[in-house]
Amino acid sequence: MLYSGYFIWIFFSSWGIIAGSVRTLPHVMKYQTVVPQKLKESSLINGASTQIYPDVLQYSLTIAEKNYTLHLERNKGLVGKNFSVTHYSDQGAQVTTTSDLRVHCYYHGHIVGVEDSSVSVGLCSGIKGFVQVQDQMYLIEPLSGAEVGQQNHRQSSDTHNDEGLHAVYNYNHLRRKRSSCSHGNTTTFYDHGARPSGLFQLGSLKSRAQTKDHTVKPRTVELVLVVDYTEYKKFGSKKTVEARLLEIANHVDKLYRSVGVRVMLVGLDIWSYRDQIQVSSNPELTLGRFLEWRQRNLLPRTKHDNAQFITGVDFEGSTVGLANTNAMCTSNSGAVNEDHNNNPIGVASTIAHEMGHNLGLSHDSENCVCGSLISKKGCIMAESVGLVYPQTFSSCSHQQLSRFLEEVNPACLLDIPSTDRIFGGPVCGNAFLEPGEECDCGTAEECKNPCCNATTCKLNAGAQCAAGECCQNCQLKPTGSVCRPKTGECDLAEYCTGFSASCPIDAYTQNGLPCSRGKGYCYNGQCPSRQEHCKKLWGPDAEVAADACFYLHGNCRKKTLFSQRCSSSDQSCGTLFCSGGWDFPVTSRKLFYKVGNGDICNEATMNPEDNYPADLTMVPTGTKCGNNMVCYDHRCQDIKSIKVYGKNDCSAKCNNHGVCNHESKCHCDPGWAPPFCNVQQSELPQAAGLAVFTVSLVVGLLLLMVLGIGSFMYCIRKRRPPKRYSKKLFFLLVSDHFSVYMKPNRQNLVCCPPLIAAVLISL
Structure with a gap:
């Protein structure tokens, strides 16, 4: 009995010490206390042990009494190279800074050995984010150390506290506002249908079905996040708001990666002085005003595809978000979102949902299947957003997104950022096809492409291609296969060449027919x-x-x-x-x-x-x-x-095997090759192309040989007297160059460049 009493005293004393150093979580009903352990060998995976935030990390973490290994990779597609942050001074002046963010602390990943798993976390001050284990989503955040965001730009790893006390809890235990979404022009109730924006039907973009597989072309949404003055005051400092917004964007990007869409943050606009529009508790009014402000103020100074407004104002009723449907890549591409929870996953899920409406997605119906989830409320496009935080897109969302990308084909999403616009430069596994890569299907747990090796970003053995309208079962489609059917009498069908996985550029009939x-x-x-x-x-x-x-x-x-x-x-x-x-x-x-x-x-x-x-x-x-x-x-x-209308006899130059298109160029019949449709593609000189290359190579080598001999003779004649040199040559490889010397006069050392030495060896 005395022993038991002593044990209890020790227990509560220890708890008192711990409780004094940790922060409480009033927004969580109950949670499990854990201490993540960084696996030492993980720091050597990429040979980056000296980095504050290595490209690859692994942690051991206990969740629901089970031990898991989290495999994390820094999200190098999170921000664009010229990422900008705009805030407003105490006098209301607009201040914009541009940063490459060479180092950031936001990661995506999966659980080792668990197929249906997903991780999105920030490591800025402890570990904070979500961990999905099959049909369950858990949230993790630090209990000790500084608040997230206060050390976001540390220059030393000494303060990096990611192995202290953390809270892990099921997302059902997160206290939140019961919420719904609305998308429409006349009502904020989520169960009323919305009238589409209509811009696409009006021909601002060509509407046509280009492919049955929307994953053929990678899509990237270049995103700007805007926060109002109420949201800024809630968190108290620009740095804290910046860190929260980066974490939100990291979560949204992770949710969309599963459907072949990347979300890249290109800018933040923080209203730190006062609101730039009148923010109303009526989301309909706020949306209209925000989109007007975006068109007038934001678009001229920051190139982007979509803007999401985050407000600290409590919207009327249970609505937490509002967006126009089918609005991506138009002036109405955006939404308003109430930040309704202390945990960033709340507003991240709302943004993912509202952006879904911009991408043509509607609320899930009873017939929708959401992966392995028993409850359809875990789907991103479930009509009740925030009651159960989303984990994945439903079967209906996949079909609707595919249809939107096929029929609308929003051009701005095909504007894949070049390598110099991607944070950190080229990297395998970010789903961006970059120099040196044959394919890039995302991370190992995301990649579903049997043609591509996700680890090396090279084609698998026997594969000719990994993606493209002219790629089928990892093989190039035969010459003449239709890759883009005609959509009307003024359109032209496009055909595979047999040499490329991409469909030729879209073309139409000659103007004036x-x-x-x-x-x-x-x-x-x-x-x-x-x-x-x-x-x-x-x-x-x-x-x-x-x-x-x-x-x-x-x-x-x-x-x-x-x-x-x-x-x-x-x-x-x-x-x-x-x-x-x-x-x-x-x-x-x-x-x-x-x-x-x-x-x-x-x-x-x-x-x-x-x-x-x-x-x-x-x-x-x-x-x-x-x-x-x-x-x-x-x-x-x-x-x-009118210049854009072609000549009546334009097609005469196409040799009866094609017609003129809207650019007055020959559009050849299947099997015939441009520019004049007078050569069959099956007879294209691939071998001749190789022969041309070979001839060019031989000519080049002959020139090099002449140059090499001349240089060598010049080197020889520089030495006197010439009769003392031996006729026999010896070659010695020394580091990056060949040293050529003669016997018996060792002092007469002649060092030739590698190229000349190589020519001499070939002789």
Whole structure:
């Protein structure tokens, strides 16, 4: 009994000492206390033991009474090379700094030996992030040491405390606001459908199905995170906010890597002086104001694809996020997110969800399958966001993303950052194809590509390719295989060459060819008409308005703030008037007139600050306005006078095996090769190409031999008297050069460059 009492006293004394040095976690209901152990041998994996944050690390960690080994790799695709941070001085002046962030402390990884696992953590001050073990997600954060972010830019590893006391807990034990997401133009309730932004359907990007496999081309979202003044005050310092935002971006990137999309942070905008817009508790109002600010202020100074706004304001009801659907790569590409939890995983999950809406994803339905998860609430696009933090994308999200990338093909996501724009330079396993790599399918646990070795970024034995529209089962598709089918009468199909895994560049029929049964002329792959544009603006039931509307009200171009009326010959090329269809067009603004006989003339209009193309409400360029006449620059012009319209005899140069495309170049039939379609691809001189290379090599070697002999003779004649030299040559390899010397006069040493010595040896 005395022993027991002594034990209890020791226990509580020890706890008191520990409790005095650790911080409490009021945002967590219960947690397990652990001490991660860095595995010493892991520091030598990349020979980087002297780095503060090595490229590769391993930790031993106990979770739910099981021991695991975490394999971590520094996320070198997290930030762009010219990553910038903008804040505002005490006087409100905008201050922007650019940093390469040569060293950062954010990692991705997996659990060794556990197939369905994922890790995203920061090691800035202890270990903080999430660890997914099959269908369970655990969160980890330090209990001892400085708050995360306070030591984010340490220059010494002496203070690196990643092996102290940590809390590990199931994400269900994280206290949070019950939350939902809304995406739409008229409501913030998540269960109401949203009207798509409409920009893609309006031809801001070509809509076509390019491939059935959206992983063929890597996609990268260049992201800017913006925080309001309330969020800044909550965390108290710019450095703390920066560290939190980097951790958030690291989590979002990890969630999207599973679907072949990388999220690269290119900028932070911290409103440290005051809000740059009026931030309302109504997310609809805040979203509209933020997107206007992005268009007016952010886009001109920071190139990016998507902007996510993080606010400390409590949104109305249970909504924590709001986004436009199908908006990626447009001026509406962005969302607003409430930072509703102390743990960054909360707002990271919201951003991943809202960005999903920008990428064309809708909320998961009952038929969606979410990997091995029993509950569909663990899916990223579950309708209730934040109640259960997401772990993966559902089967529905995979299908919707594939369809969005196929049909919309947002061009900005194909702008893969060059090597010098990626933090840390080339690295195998970051899913960016870089110099020296034959393929890059991500990390070992992410890679599902049987053609690529994830460890070496080289093709596996027997593989000819790893990705591309002309790559199938690791082999190049045969010559003439369709890799991009035609989508209409003004489009051209593209065919595999048999030599490349990539599909040839997209091409269209020659501009000016008749289309739509003579009702129009092809222009850049489309057959534009007033009728089709009315449907895009006003819905499928819309029609072109009466001719009288164009005669009375047509405007052809603007000078400053004022419209210029069309001349009588250009009236059909100015403002587009429609009838029927929706009550309001996609721009949500309209004017309407009545002409003498009672016909209605509907005109779609725009607010000057709206993020729509300037000529959206005009008759489309290329629309037929007469025989051999088209609307160009909002004037009715003869096709022959417009440079972009090809000559009638252009295809004659294609030798009856092809036609001219919209660039007046030959687009060859399957099996025939450009530039003039007069050679079959099967007869292309691959061997001749090799022969050319061989001949070039021989000629080069002969030149080198002549140079070598001349240099050698020059060296010999520099020595006197020549008769004392032996005829016999000896070659001695010394480090990086050959030393050539003669016997018996050892003092007459002649050192020749390696190239000359190599030529001498060949002789």
